[in-house]
Amino acid sequence: MKLKSTAAALGALIGFHVYSQAAAAGGQIVIGDIDDLSGVYADVQGQGGVEAINMAIADAGGTVLGKKVIVLSADHQNKPDIGASKFREWADQSGLNMVIGGSNTGVSIAMAKVAAAKKVPFFPIGAGGASLTGADCTPYSIHYAYDTTALANGTASAIVHQGRKSWFFITADYAFGTQLQEAATRVVLANGGKVLGAVRAPLGTTDYSSFLLQAQASGAQVLGLANAGLDFSNSLKGADEFGLTKTMTPAALLAFLSDIHSLTLQTAQGLYLTTAWYWDLNEESRAFGKRFFAKMHKEPTMTQAAYYSATLQYLNAVKTVGSTAAELVMAQLKKVKINDMFTKNGYIRADGLMVHTMYVMQVKTPAESKYPWDYYKVVKVMPGEEAYGTQPDPNCPLSAK
Amino acid sequence: MTAVFGVPLPAILGQLMLGLVNGSFYALLSLGLAVIFGLLGVVNFAHGAFYMLGAFAAYIGLQFFGVNYWCSLILAPLSVGILGVLIERLFLRHLYRLDPLYGLLLTFGIALIFEGIMRGLFGASGKSYPVPPSLRGGFNLGFMVLPVYRAWVVLAALTVCAATWLLIERTRLGAMLRAATENAPLTQAFGINVPLLVMSTYGAGVALAALAGVLAAPVIQVSPMMGSSLVTVVFAVVVIGGMGSIIGAIVSGLVLGLIEGLTKVVYPEASNIVVFVIMAVVLIWRPSGLFGRE
Numbered sequence: 294m295k296l297k298s299t300a301a302a303l304g305a306l307i308g309f310h311v312y313s314q315a316a317a318a319g320g321q322i323v324i325g326d327i328d329d330l331s332g333v334y335a336d337v338q339g340q341g342g343v344e345a346i347n348m349a350i351a352d353a354g355g356t357v358l359g360k361k362v363i364v365l366s367a368d369h370q371n372k373p374d375i376g377a378s379k380f381r382e383w384a385d386q387s388g389l390n391m392v393i394g395g396s397n398t399g400v401s402i403a404m405a406k407v408a409a410a411k412k413v414p415f416f417p418i419g420a421g422g423a424s425l426t427g428a429d430c431t432p433y434s435i436h437y438a439y440d441t442t443a444l445a446n447g448t449a450s451a452i453v454h455q456g457r458k459s460w461f462f463i464t465a466d467y468a469f470g471t472q473l474q475e476a477a478t479r480v481v482l483a484n485g486g487k488v489l490g491a492v493r494a495p496l497g498t499t500d501y502s503s504f505l506l507q508a509q510a511s512g513a514q515v516l517g518l519a520n521a522g523l524d525f526s527n528s529l530k531g532a533d534e535f536g537l538t539k540t541m542t543p544a545a546l547l548a549f550l551s552d553i554h555s556l557t558l559q560t561a562q563g564l565y566l567t568t569a570w571y572w573d574l575n576e577e578s579r580a581f582g583k584r585f586f587a588k589m590h591k592e593p594t595m596t597q598a599a600y601y602s603a604t605l606q607y608l609n610a611v612k613t614v615g616s617t618a619a620e621l622v623m624a625q626l627k628k629v630k631i632n633d634m635f636t637k638n639g640y641i642r643a644d645g646l647m648v649h650t651m652y653v654m655q656v657k658t659p660a661e662s663k664y665p666w667d668y669y670k671v672v673k674v675m676p677g678e679e680a681y682g683t684q685p686d687p688n689c690p691l692s693a694k
Numbered sequence: 695m696t697a698v699f700g701v702p703l704p705a706i707l708g709q710l711m712l713g714l715v716n717g718s719f720y721a722l723l724s725l726g727l728a729v730i731f732g733l734l735g736v737v738n739f740a741h742g743a744f745y746m747l748g749a750f751a752a753y754i755g756l757q758f759f760g761v762n763y764w765c766s767l768i769l770a771p772l773s774v775g776i777l778g779v780l781i782e783r784l785f786l787r788h789l790y791r792l793d794p795l796y797g798l799l800l801t802f803g804i805a806l807i808f809e810g811i812m813r814g815l816f817g818a819s820g821k822s823y824p825v826p827p828s829l830r831g832g833f834n835l836g837f838m839v840l841p842v843y844r845a846w847v848v849l850a851a852l853t854v855c856a857a858t859w860l861l862i863e864r865t866r867l868g869a870m871l872r873a874a875t876e877n878a879p880l881t882q883a884f885g886i887n888v889p890l891l892v893m894s895t896y897g898a899g900v901a902l903a904a905l906a907g908v909l910a911a912p913v914i915q916v917s918p919m920m921g922s923s924l925v926t927v928v929f930a931v932v933v934i935g936g937m938g939s940i941i942g943a944i945v946s947g948l949v950l951g952l953i954e955g956l957t958k959v960v961y962p963e964a965s966n967i968v969v970f971v972i973m974a975v976v977l978i979w980r981p982s983g984l985f986g987r988e
Binding site for chain 2: 331332333334335336337339360466492493494495497498499501502503504506507508522523527530531534535536551552554555556557559560
């Protein structure tokens with residue numbers, strides 16, 4: 294299979310497209326976005342994430358401290374080494390001031406190490422792994438939109454409290470999936486439930502029927518889907534086809550608006566999920582949704598909204614301290630309350646976690662949905678401490694201070 | 695309850711059934727690859743992209759033109775097949791005299807282009823294609839409930855595989871094809887239009903991939919990436935069966951589907967590599983594949 298290895302090497306080369314603008318260090322503030330732009334998670338932020346950053350830059354005035362704010366963006370292809378090396382390259386050569394990390398916990402963990410080494414503020418947003426503010430925390434990381442703990446405290450807790458206590462997990466076989474399954478298992482056990490079994494499916498599996506059959510045979514009441522993006526869509530679609538959605542309660546431990554849109558309400562109706570933000574929450578969120586829709590022709594996901602918020606808060610902090618020096622900006626960010634269209638009274642904990650309100654949602658039925666993108670109804674509003682816990686993660690050395 | 699290796703028998707039967715469903719997809723896809731390699735000597739890396747385009751053709755037909763599933767089964771392979779013919783005419787035929795690596799690189803590039811275009815148009819999270827109303831519901835087999843649609847997939851795929859095999863092995867057209875495969879200049883000397891034969895074969899192989907795409911559309915998300923994850927597995931299937939062997943492609947497709955299904959019960963983490971492990975073993979033991987001629 295010499296041909297195959299040649300082709301694979303070539304694929305890696307061709308796939309490595311980087312849309313970077315020439316950047317000269319000094320007269321500019323450089324924001325980097327390293328995300329999955331072409332794989333299973335490309336619809337969660339992707340180009341829409343870049344657009345959200347640009348919207349925040351425009352709202353901050355385009356220039357801050359007399360310097361033009363520019364965006365670099367790269368596709369990490371869900372490979373930790375690509376994400377980390379791009380981060381390092383920009384830090385060394387392009388005068389990088391801040392990085393937003395897109396999907397994939399594995400990649401964000403690798404990038405966090407670079408952030409610590411290069412002393413560049415780093416906002417993991419698309420990645421969910423709670424270890425980013427635990428064992429993998431750094432003084433320069435701010436985990437911004439959601440994490441596996443909050444997802445479990447939202448969705449898993451809501452379902453267990455309805456009396457559905459026996460669970461079976463289908464888990465994406467990498468850092469994010471296993472952390473999500475662990476967090477959900479803790480919630481289920483703490484509330485008197487039990488876990489009857491779990492299977493780890495490789496990332497990018499398209500046919501889940503075997504795993505669904507095992508879930509069915511377990512006799513569990515709840516089908517916990519500890520996966521995301523296309524993996525989530527394919528597993529839920531299979532569950533619907535094999536009739537599992539009638540006998541078991543599917544729990545979407547992480548589902549984005551883009552997933553529900555692509556699955557359609559017919560398949561996704563009734564599903565419980567946890568989100569940090571929804572375009573139809575209030576006047577401010579609808580206004581942002583409208584602006585975003587005009588550019589991207591779709592409503593923003595919670596993480597795209599978080600991309601906007603993180604960029605805006607970073608630039609505000611730079612304005613306040615009058616410098617892009619990482620230590621000063623990080624200190625300022627950890628001092629202020631975060632108030633914008635993404636969240637109210639959010640704050641950044643010692644371990645780097647942004648504590649903010651989360652929402653448990655249920656997906657509407659096709660009959661309940663009155664207009665395009667009318668997908669969720671609020672089941673429960675979770676204050677930040679209930680979602681993320683009251684104490685910083687003890688596994689993070691910064692928590693001790 | 696009886697058990698094999700600690701796994702209850704009904705679970706094994708269920709997994710074997712699902713393995714057969716997946717095996718049917720592998721068989722249908724590897725069949726097209728084997729036919730193309732057999733006659734053109736081209737390692738068609740765009741096969742997964744044509745499979746994806748077949749599924750998207752069905753989706754586009756339904757969404758924008760109201761073409762139902764049954765019509766899509768004919769129209770989608772036909773339109774993607776025509777696209778295949780164009781690609782053969784415009785690009786591929788210039789490469790026949792060169793090393794097979796060039797054909798591989800060209801088709802690989804074509805696959806990337808199609809994937810990129812579809813991602814730009816439809817996004818990465820894909821689209822949902824509904825199961826046709828007449829194929830909804832399930833059969834209760836005792837050990838599992840088999841959705842009617844999956845049973846239909848097995849039936850359709852096996853019928854198409856059998857028909858293709860008969861066409862190639864038992865008809866006059868098939869005889870010409872096999873002759874052209876053995877010795878193209880001599881076949882041409884007998885007055886048979888070999889370039890036309892080659893072009894139609896590529897179109898037909900591509901149409902088979904598109905047909906598999908239409909069959910898959912109702913059961914998985916129709917997404918730009920659906921083909922790239924499958925094509926490497928299908929290549930392994932073809933290598934195991936013996937490059938260019940029709941019967942080898944069909945048999946090894948079905949058998950590997952079954953083996954993969956069993957792996958999902960015993961050790962799910964390995965389910966996406968078991969096919970490649972078998973490929974390695976087969977290549978050591980029989981480098982020309984199980985049904986290959988040396």
